[in-house]
Structures are given as structure tokens and as C-alpha cells.
Amino acid sequence: MxxxxxxxxxxxxxxxLNPATxxxxxxxxxxxxEDVQAAVAAARIAAGWWAGLGFEGRADRLRRWNGIIxxxxxxxxxxxxxxxxxxxGDAQLEAVLAIEHIHWAARNARKVLGRKRRSAGxxxxxxxxxxxxxxxxxxxxxxxxxxxxxxxxxxxTYALAAGNAVVFKPSxxxxxxxxxxxxxxxxxxxxxxxxxxxxxxxATGAALVGAGVDKIAxxxxxxxxxxxxxxxAETLTPVVIEAGGxxxxxxxxxxDLDAAADAAVWGAFSNSGQxxxxxxxxxxxxxxxxxxxxxxxxxxxxxxxxxxxxxxxMPSQLDVVRRHIADALARGGRxxxxxxxxxxxxxxxxxxxxxxxxxxxxVREETFGPTMTIAKVRDMDEAVEKANATVYGLGxxxxxxxxATRLAQRLxxxxxxxxxxxxxxxxxxxPFGGVGxxxxxxxxxxxxxxxxxRPKAVARQRFAVPIKLTTFARTxxxxxxxxxxxxxxxxxxx
Numbered sequence: 001m002x003x004x005x006x007x008x009x010x011x012x013x014x015x016x017l018n019p020a021t022x023x024x025x026x027x028x029x030x031x032x033x034e035d036v037q038a039a040v041a042a043a044r045i046a047a048g049w050w051a052g053l054g055f056e057g058r059a060d061r062l063r064r065w066n067g068i069i070x071x072x073x074x075x076x077x078x079x080x081x082x083x084x085x086x087x088x089g090d091a092q093l094e095a096v097l098a099i100e101h102i103h104w105a106a107r108n109a110r111k112v113l114g115r116k117r118r119s120a121g122x123x124x125x126x127x128x129x130x131x132x133x134x135x136x137x138x139x140x141x142x143x144x145x146x147x148x149x150x151x152x153x154x155x156x157t158y159a160l161a162a163g164n165a166v167v168f169k170p171s172x173x174x175x176x177x178x179x180x181x182x183x184x185x186x187x188x189x190x191x192x193x194x195x196x197x198x199x200x201x202x203a204t205g206a207a208l209v210g211a212g213v214d215k216i217a218x219x220x221x222x223x224x225x226x227x228x229x230x231x232x233a234e235t236l237t238p239v240v241i242e243a244g245g246x247x248x249x250x251x252x253x254x255x256d257l258d259a260a261a262d263a264a265v266w267g268a269f270s271n272s273g274q275x276x277x278x279x280x281x282x283x284x285x286x287x288x289x290x291x292x293x294x295x296x297x298x299x300x301x302x303x304x305x306x307x308x309x310x311x312x313x314m315p316s317q318l319d320v321v322r323r324h325i326a327d328a329l330a331r332g333g334r335x336x337x338x339x340x341x342x343x344x345x346x347x348x349x350x351x352x353x354x355x356x357x358x359x360x361x362x363v364r365e366e367t368f369g370p371t372m373t374i375a376k377v378r379d380m381d382e383a384v385e386k387a388n389a390t391v392y393g394l395g396x397x398x399x400x401x402x403x404a405t406r407l408a409q410r411l412x413x414x415x416x417x418x419x420x421x422x423x424x425x426x427x428x429x430x431p432f433g434g435v436g437x438x439x440x441x442x443x444x445x446x447x448x449x450x451x452x453x454r455p456k457a458v459a460r461q462r463f464a465v466p467i468k469l470t471t472f473a474r475t476x477x478x479x480x481x482x483x484x485x486x487x488x489x490x491x492x493x494x
Contacts, residue, residue: 014200016176019311020085020346028175030200033207039167039196040211043138046192047165051135055110058161062106064188070099076180080149083174085310085346086271094150097426101154101444104428105161112446113162113453122489123482126465133453135163136214142205142228143178144219145171145313146274150425153181154432154443155217155240156195159452165194169208173313175199206231213237215452219276222366222392222437240441240451242433244366245276245394248387250407251292252380252400253285256419260399261295263421264372265303267397269350272309273370274317276438277395277415277422280367282374283383289376293336296352296374300337305347305370312369318343321369328353328362328373338371358386366392380407388412394434397421414438 012030017023031039050058069076073095080091113133120129139159143152148170159166170178175197182197189195198204209216209231215238218228222243232239249267251260267279284292303309312318322343329340338351351371356362363373377383380403387396388411396413397420398404408416414434415424424430431442442448467478 014172016083016173018082018085019173019313019315020306023082025079025082026176026179028179028199031198031204031207033203033211036167036198036204036207036211039193039198040138040140040208040213042193043165043167043196046194047135047137047163049192050160050165050189050194051163055114058163059106059109061188062102062157062161065185066099066102066106068184068187069095069102072184073099076149076177079176079180080174081310083176084145084148084313087308087310090271090309091149094147098150098153098157100426101150101428102157105157105449108429108446109161109449112449120459123469123486124459126461126463128460128462130458130460132456132458133162133450134456136452136454137164138213139164139166139452140208140211140213140216141166141168142208142216142218142220143168143170143174144276145173146271146276148174148177149181151219151242152178154448155219155452156181158443158448159215159217160195162449162452164214164452165192165196167196167198167208167211167213169198169200169205172199172201209237210235215239217441217443217452218242222439225439240433240443241439242276242441242443243394243437243439244368244392245278245434245438246280246364246366246390246392247277247395247397247413248281248283248390248411249279249397250380250383250387250399250411251282251284251288252383252398252403252407253287254401254403255285255288255399256401257288257292257295259419261292261299263397263399264296264374265299265350267421268372269300269303269370270309272305272312272348273321274313274368276368277425278368279372279397279421281363281387282372283377283386284374285380285383286376286378289374293352293354293374296372297336300350300352303350305349309370311346312348317368318345318348320365321348321367321371324360324362324365324367324369325351325353325371328356328360331357331360333357333360333362333373342371358389364390383407384410391437392434393436394438395422395424412436414442 077091115132118129120127217240219242225241225243333356338349342349395415417423431447432444433442
């Protein structure tokens with residue numbers, strides 16, 4: 001009698017939808033905790049091989065991957081547009097920024113992480129001292145849906161350049177983008193699964209946090225970031241958290257008002273306001289307040305949902321935007337554009353709110369939609385005070401001719417852009433991250449490379465000296481000599 005082979009379990013799947021049309025863009029597996037564990041185990045083996053390629057070997061593969069992304073840019077942008085609903089031009093903008101970051105990380109990894117000599121100090125002048133950065137091993141990256149190329153690659157690229165293998169869990173709203181990135185990377189790194197994809201919902205992400213990775217890089221809401229930190233603490237897994245923001249833009253009396261108004265409109269409404277570093281609050285010097293508001297309103301009237309920006313990608317966010325607008329209006333605020341009827345089934349009309357109390361939800365909570373509040377202030381001291389009166393501290397923007405640098409120094413934020421919107425995000429050499437409820441740790445720049453590596457310090461004795469300090473044979477005479485030496489070196493009054 002022939003044995004009957006058991007049928008393999010049917011894997012659950014989910015559909016990725018175009019938020020503008022509900023058209024099914026693709027179907028993807030819901031990876032279980034066992035699937036995630038298997039991916040991490042495979043990544044552990046791949047990490048050793050990948051680290052063994054050295055800086056130049058890895059840089060070569062990253063450059064080749066960058067070439068594929070560049071030559072197939074239209075294809076990638078099509079996937080992004082279908083899964084997020086954003087216009088092709090906006091999809092291209094984030095992809096181009098990501099390409100710049102891949103180039104920078106590949107080019108600078110050795111310079112930032114390679115072995116360097118340090119001073120051993122006078123007491124250990126018979127030693128050499130060096131420090132180098134070694135890969136962590138396997139990094140888990142949990143990405144967002146609002147910028148599904150630029151944001152996760154800010155972690156993935158730097159982790160790879162530092163010598164780590166990566167297991168990537170994209171948002172359930174943009175799994176196709178994640179698959180495209182992982183598949184194209186495999187074209188230049190076919191030997192081992194150095195960059196792997198796991199797809200699914202919150203449970204899949206939770207499984208990745210608990211799967212024994214060496215670090216988690218998360219981008220998303222503050223609430224979810226706190227849950228990930230709590231789970232990671234159980235295994236002392238370090239985390240990088242890039243969470244929410246309530247970013248301000250401040251406008252001084254000497255600012256270029258045309259440029260400031262254009263930056264405010266772009267910062268508030270691009271990507272349907274679904275930007276962690278987007279402009280949500282604006283504080284304007286009373287001398288130029290009326291002019292600035294008029295310019296913002298005129299520009300906003302030319303911004304059309306479905307043309308300049310796409311739908312709300314996550315349907316539940318519509319309720320948040322609706323609640324914030326309603327609360328602002330109920331508490332005495334006025335809508336100069338958009339307003340009570342701004343929130344539709346998929347799209348939200350760009351909404352400019354004025355006279356909104358500072359303790360309202362529209363000012364205190366992250367809206368993550370195409371709205372902005374504009375407030376008049378008597379001077380820049382009041383502007384800075386109100387800008388800093390938040391639990392968040394991600395990005396900020398300053399428009400001023402004479403006082404921009406001084407104002408930037410006073411703002412509580414991880415990143416500041418002066419006289420232009422979001423410039424810090426495009427500069428690959430600058431670290432990206434926030435403070436407070438906006439999270440901690442950094443991606444991008446030298447800090448981003450070091451975030452995914454561990455420092456190793458090495459002190460080597462070159463020759464023996466008569467005065468030995470680390471021995472039980474040390475004499476009282478030696479102790480007195482050391483005391484005199486230290487006093488002579490460091491005890492002088494300045």
C-alpha cells in the first residue's frame with residue numbers, strides 16, 4: 001500500500017491595493033514567525049560571507065545595484081505609484097534621493113568604519129591604540145508605506161555597507177515595492193540571501209523583533225515604536241526608532257515670503273501630508289503675517305488632490321484628519337482653504353487653518369494629512385517657544401535672512417532646514433533622526449553607518465617600560481613616581 005504524502009499547509013496571503021482605485025496591485029504571503037526565524041537563520045550565514053567581501057567588495061555590489069535601480073527607475077516608480085497612489089514625479093523624487101544615499105554609503109563606508117589610530121595617552125605612550133567598526137551581523141528593518149523606497153533604504157543601504165545582512169519587512173501597504181528592491185539586489189548578489197523580504201502584518205513585524213536579530217531599525221508611529229522597544233528590551237536587542245513628528249516652520253520678519261510660502265505649501269501638502277518631516281505648524285512674525293497668509297492661500301488654491309498629490313494611503317488616517325479639522329474649527333479656528341468638508345472617501349482637500357488654539361489636537365497631535373496651522377507671533381522668541389512646545393522633535397524649517405542660524409540653534413529638533421524645505425533629507429552626509437517622541441538613533445551619513453556597526457578598541461604594547469602599573473609587584477616608589485608625574489602633567493592651575 002502506497003503511503004500518502006501529506007499536503008503542504010496553504011500559506012495565507014494578502015492583496016496590495018492601489019489606494020486611489022482599490023485595484024489589486026499584487027498578492028503576497030503572510031509570513032509566519034517560523035518563516036521569519038528561517039529568514040534570520042539564513043541571513044546569519046549570509047552575513048559572514050557578506051562581511052568577508054570587505055568594504056570594496058560590498059561597495060562594488062552596491063554600486064551595481066544602484067545601476068540597476070537607476071536604469072529601471074521608471075519601473076520602480078510605477079510600482080511605488082500603484083501601491084501608494086502618489087504621482088510618478090513624487091515617486092521618482094524619493095527614488096532619486098535613495099540612489100544618492102546608496103552611492104554615498106558605498107563610497108564612504110571604509111573611510112567612516114575602517115581602522116583608525118588613536119592616541120594612547122602619555123601614561124600608555126608605549127602602546128598603540130586603534131579603533132575599528134565591525135558589522136553587527138543581522139539587522140531587521142521594518143519600513144513605512146509613505147516613502148517605501150527612500151525611508152527603508154536609509155537603514156538597509158547603510159546596514160549593508162557596514163557589512164550586515166538584512167531582513168526587511170515592508171509595510172503591508174507597500175509590499176510590492178519591498179519585493180522589487182529585494183529582487184533587484186539579488187541580481188547583483190546571487191550567492192547568498194544577504195537582503196531578504198518578509199511580508200505580512202503586525203505579527204510578522206513582531207516576529208522579526210523577537211527573531212534574534214542584532215538590531216532593529218523601525219520607521220513608523222510613536223505608539224508602535226514604543227511597543228517595538230518594549231519587545232526588543234526582552235532580549236536587549238538595540239533599536240533605531242524614527243517615529244512621528246509635528247514639525248514647525250518659522251518665518252521671521254525679514255524672510256523671503258514667496259519662498260517661505262512655497263516651502264510651507266509643499267511641506268504641508270506634498271504626498272498628501274503623509275510625511276513625518278512634513279510642515280504641520282507655521283509661526284509667522286506679526287509684521288509679515290498677513291502677507292504670508294495671503295501668499296499661502298493663493299498657492300494652496302492651485303494645489304489639486306489627485307493631480308499634485310495622491311490619496312490617503314491608509315484609510316484609517318482619514319478619521320484622524322477629520323477629527324483634527326473639526327476640533328480646530330470647534331475651538332474658534334478658521335479654515336481659509338479646505339475645512340469641514342475637506343475629507344472625502346480617499347482624498348483630502350488641502351486645508352489651511354488659522355486662529356487655532358495651541359492646545360488643540362490640530363496643533364498638539366501628529367495629523368499626517370494635508371493640513372497646516374498658521375499662527376501669528378510677536379517675535380521670534382515666541383516662535384521658538386511655541387515651536388519647541390511639543391513632545392516631538394524631528395525636523396524644523398527656518399526662513400530668515402539675518403537670524404536663521406541663531407534660530408536654528410535654539411530649535412529642539414534633530415534636523416533643521418534653513419530657507420528651503422527638507423534640505424537635510426537630501427544631503428546624504430547628514431544624519432537623519434529626531435529627539436523626544438520622534439525617536440532616537442540616526443540613519444544616513446557617518447552616524448548612520450556607525451549605527452549598524454560595533455566599535456572595537458585595540459591597545460597593543462609596543463615595548464615594555466620600567467614603570468609597570470598593572471602588576472602586584474608594583475612598589476610604593478612606583479606609586480609616588482606616578483603621583484608626581486600625573487601632578488606635573490595635569491595638576492597645573494590654568
